Amino acid sequence: MTTDVDTHFAPAFADVTRRTLWTRPGPGGWNRGHLIVGDIDTEVTRLRAAGIAFRSEVISGRRTPVEPCQPRT
Incomplete structure (x- = not known):
């Protein structure tokens, strides 16, 4: 399978679509x-x-829920 890049926010993140893999990592x-x-x-x-x-x-996160900050009133 290969991948098509759907969203690219380099270097932190890319959203890809899986396809047939025919190649290995290159240079x-x-x-x-x-x-x-x-x-x-x-x-x-x-x-x-x-x-x-x-x-x-596979690396998993801490599974700690994210709590939004509440503005001061």
Whole structure:
């Protein structure tokens, strides 16, 4: 599968659409991926089975809810 960039806010974020992967990372190194999937563990297993290399395990956030700041009254 390949990816089409839908939204690009370099260097922090890019929203991509998954397509058939035919190439490996080229010069310039590895990129971080942002995957929107129903089950990340299943998707990682599928990608690894297809020969995709990962530099590390999946990293999860702290799962701390974000609370908006309330203006002073």
